[in-house]
Amino acid sequence: MFQDSGFNSIAYKEKVRLISGFSLNIYLRKVLFLLCILCCTQAVIAQSDESSTSEVKAIFDRFSQYRHQNKVDKAIEAMDEATNIAEKNEDTKLLVDTYHQLARLFIEEGDIEGALGYYAQSGQYLKEMSYPYAEAFQLYLDAAFRFQEGNNFQALKSLQEARKISNNRNLGNNILLLEAYIYTNITNYDDAIKNLHALIVNADDKERAFLATKANLQLSRISVTLNDYEEGIIHSKAALELALKYGFAKETKIAYEQLSEIYADQENYSESLFYTQKLGSIKDSIFNLEKLMLESNIADKTQLEHLQSEMNKLQAQNEELSESKNRSEITAILTSAFLTIISLLAVSLFRNNQIKLKTNDLLYTKNKELELARDAAVSAMEAKTNFLSTVTHELRTPLYAVTGLTHLLLEENPADHQKEHLKSLKFSGEYLLNFINDILQINKIDADKLEPLNIEFKLHKVLEDVVESLQQNAHERQTKLVLDYDSKIPNQLLGDPIKLSQIFMNLVGNALKFTKNGKVEVIAKMLTKEDNQVKLYFEVRDNGIGISEDQQLSIFDSFEQGSVQINREYGGTGLGLTIVKSLLGLFGSTIHLESELGHGSSFFFELDLEYETKISETINFELDEGEFQFKGLHILIVEDNKINQVITKKMLTKKEITCDIANNGNEAIDLAKENHYDAILMDIHMPGISGEEATRQIRKFNLEIPIIALTAISLDDSLDSFYEAGCNDVVTKPFKPEIFYQKIGENIFRSRMQGSV
Template sequence: MTSGLQHKWMGVKTLLILCMIVCTQASFGQNDTSSTSKIQSIFDDFMDYRHQNKVDKALQTLDEAANIAESNEDAKLLLDIYHQYARLFLEEGDRETALFYWDRANILLRDISYSFGQAFHLYLEAALRFDEGNNFQSLKLLEESRKLSNNRNLGNNILLLEAYIYTNITNYENAIKNLNALIVNSDDKERAYLATKANLQLAKISVILNDLDEGIIHAKATLELAEKYGFAKEVKNAYEQLSGIYEKTGRYDESLFYTKKLERIKDSIFNIEKAKLDLVTADKIRFEHQMTELNKLQAKNEELSESKNRSEITAILTSAFLTIISLLAVSLFRNNQIKLKTNDLLYTKNKELELARDAAVSAMEAKTNFLSTVTHELRTPLYAVTGLTHLLLEENPSEHQKEHLKSLKFSGEYLLNFINDILQINKIDADKLEPLSIEFKLNKVLTDVVDSLQQNANENKTKLILDYDPNIPQQLLGDPIKLSQIFMNLVGNALKFAKNGKVEVIAKMLRKEEDQVKLYFEVRDNGIGISDEQQKHIFDSFEQGSIQINREYGGTGLGLTIVKSLLGLFGSTIHLESELGHGSSFFFEMDLKCDSKALDELSFELHPEEFDFSGLHVLVVEDNKINQVITKKMLNKKEISCDIANNGNEAIDLAKTNTYDAILMDIHMPGISGEEATRQIRKFNQDIPIIALTAISLDDSLESFYQAGCNDVVTKPFKPEVFYQKIGENIFKSKIQGPIGSI
């Protein structure tokens, strides 16, 4: 019979089998018991014959098992047998016959509940899709199969097929991982066979990756196992691998040795006869199964004929029913084929999109890590620049030197602000920022912002005014650091564009309910204003309205982006109202918790001019030699003596044996980090002020510094006035207020 006629006959036969199953479906569900001992023995024999490539005997054992299943009306056993037929024919390259048995199994699955059978059916469908070249759809089917059954042997076969697919799509890392797992598998049915197949595939991958020595190791391992257990096909494949690898390495004698062995196998009479016998046996079994189906159809036709003699109407209805079922089956078959092709196309496209997305995410992570590393590394030399500049300015330079040093100081501070902005954007993009929840005084936060920017306002001849509502509770709960960053950016931005004008910082309470307040904030200026078109993009990164504005006023264009992102952490949104030539207004609302029971007492604040640093003795923990020199000189300028610890372990030892007024702790050091050193010191000294003096990186968190036991944080490079202010505040407050307790 030609392949075309055979294909058509199989299609008709499948449709008629469907009709028969619909009419007689009850017969398969009534007996789920299997013939255990004899069937198990037959299946064991089948597995051995299959591994040894004795296809004729393997088919004969399956045929014997099929007769038992049919006589016992054991639908589950018959399903397992059909699956093994399908797998065997697929392995032998007879895809058409494999599909025939897979379809028969598919019909049986509709009428029985059998999770392992369903899982194996999906595994076979994956193998068929892989044979077609649909790699991603095959992977999806294997994933579904794995969910339905935890059978060890099936799981190992899934691993092997996945390895083949991963090799096809050049995902060698996952392929090698699967195959190494199979080499040491503990499968109770196919341990040696799976290890042999795994070694063979690893040899092929090694050749692809040009690791020829590794390829020889795996090919020889394949050959050793295959010869030991009689895996004829794998012996032949191992010879092919070794012959090819040795030829590539230039070891022609060894290549010729395995080539001759391979030729002897191919030319042997045994193999020729075996191939003929396998073909005859396969055709015989296939013919017998087809004859069985013909006999069933003939019996069905005779039954219908008898029915026709009884009732013409019944015959007409039956014919109509069969016609409708046939048409539906053809339609379903065509729709299913279209659906499969469409699904595979969609799955492939989705996988491509996922790969593109993963590549984009990897690129973004690489960019973020690169920028973080660069900004972090820039802080060390920048600390030397700003620190040495400050020291030189303190040593009474000549007027023309002072002018150059001030320019250098300005450039250093500008570069520092730029680095800080980039680091902040990186943290926002990488979701590394989380708002703190600590007590703070809003009035002090806003006053500090205004005071720190007052010099800029004076240089621009701009009035900087704070309009603060006295009804706002004194003690609030939130993140004063990020709130300060928001206003530093907003006010700094307003001052830049409002020369000879006025900038107002407004804070008002909208309402108060128990321990919750809603506050309104606004930063208003009468500067150059922003056009409607520019307002659409003003909060985007590196956006300043125009190149001309950037050149005239300077800046990075990151400030408003940072403001928008930081407010998002608090669930708030920045709003803008502006008109060209009439200034701008940035405003937002924020919900904060307050302590309604807190007394509105006058706060005790210390100022730098009130500090008497003379006689203080501190410990500086710093691994960088240049930073050690600069920090020591800056301390000596205020008559503060210090000891130097080069790492965290030295810091712990010195803190145990000496008395210090404070510890200036670097965070990033070789050995144990500054955070860990702080935790160790807090175990035996909870009172000493510890100030983190560090260049903050992308992965650092201010909250983690405080949790470790730090009292305060000063980021490097720092402004000298901030440096002295933090030292004074923490040392003198601790002496006035007493022990700080555990952080």
């Protein structure tokens, strides 16, 4: 039995062993099978994640390309795809990234309101998660908003905080660019230039060319601000080359605009016109109204879709809360009310955007019409200005012959009946000359060609000369003309005696015209005197016919004389007071008027002038015409017009002055080298080299000889340029003989007296 029992026991153990081995084998197979399934599942999931990541990267790459090329509609559509993927995968980080990119795009397009919406939404998500790159980008956007508002230093602070949180290369480069813009705003050009040069050579794997283009454009702006136009052209052309190569539409437009403006500032109008035409050729194709409306519609649609998505999430949360037994009914009601308000706001936003689109369309059309009208007006004004300048300049040459020959004939003792005719001719010539001068003066004022001088002069002599020159007019009107001059006024002042003389000639001449059997006073008083500056009070007062209150409102307008009756009775052009008002504007002063019909008028103003304290006021080089000893002087006349040569020579011969004649600037230089002259009368406008250039050449070998410029001055002529060339004085043609002789005597004999002193 034991043997049986022993046998049976051994068989049982073997059987158990076999069964156990078989079970373990099955178990191991199951485990291996499950491990295979798990591995395959993980591989599939990993492959799916990798595929999703690759798709998102491709979308962001497309977005960057569209953004750089100013294809805003396509860029928004690309981000819309990314948003859908983020919501499908419940990927909050990706959603924040898309909102950030859309916010930056909207800032660049000037839609701050839309950008703030995405900025706020991304901010809400960031409160519930840890994402350093997105937190840094949020600070970057905050800096961009503050920069738009003009809060430059707060913007810089946000950028510094962003740089501490993330070291992402692309974000760092964009921070450098925004910093450069801010530094430029606060005129910290050194740091701005440093940042921009770093961006030009950047190694950014996403936006290398785009950032370099932006940097070149900003460097060009800074260079122009610093008056380095050549550097500005270099950077603008570099930006243009990159923009054209990579299709950066907006940057291409900006580069064309900058080059056009720079060349215009340099008066290189052919190059400026070339880039203006290039600009015009791309504007219509890239920046047209239809494109702007399409982009606006897509932007609004995207915002509404994102808003709807947020509403759906709130709705889902509301349903969850409603199903929960721990939520009260009041919470559900409040949530529903909140959703209703959000819905109403969404509808309102959509309607407002539609209204905004229509308004923008209307404004765009009206702006285009206004631009066309403005361009037409500017062209018309330039044409009028150039025409009047040409006409007034051309009239001076024959008028010089008329006035000059009239003077010569009056000097030759004509018969009494001839003398009356010649005096009438002289009066008509002088009247026509004054009218031409007024037209040229107004023309220069309209074209912004007038600038005040700042030279030493004696105010008392300027006013005395004005009063003396108009005494004959006062005598004919049986009117007393007096000068009331404050002796406390410094003798030597710094300013523009020519324009001051014009102001008083017009004011006093105007007062005399409307005053008969009365009195005209010219008053000059000193109000204050501090350091090297004085405040002076001037007044021209008369007791003539006066001006009504209605007429006072328009008396300073061009061609206004109060009424048609006044114009017919007293004559004149009505430009005198307009010229006075404009000339005083150059000095920062304003003309004031007090008047009453039948009791006269008072024109008064104040002027701030500098005075020279170091100049000795005891030496006086002024001479009267009677003291000049013209006999024996030898003068060079430089004049290309044969009639003018004859007239000028005869006028000099009357004073026993001998002369040589040079027909152009080159002859003048040669004669000045070979001969000795007491003075040179230099015509400015001549064929070949101009009078200015001839004067410069003469000054290289003769610094002492007085050179007096004779010119039928035009719109583009500047007295400053005559003096800078080396002229001692300027006489405008046609001129009064007494002024002509006075200028010659003063410049020849003053230099001799100064030399002896």
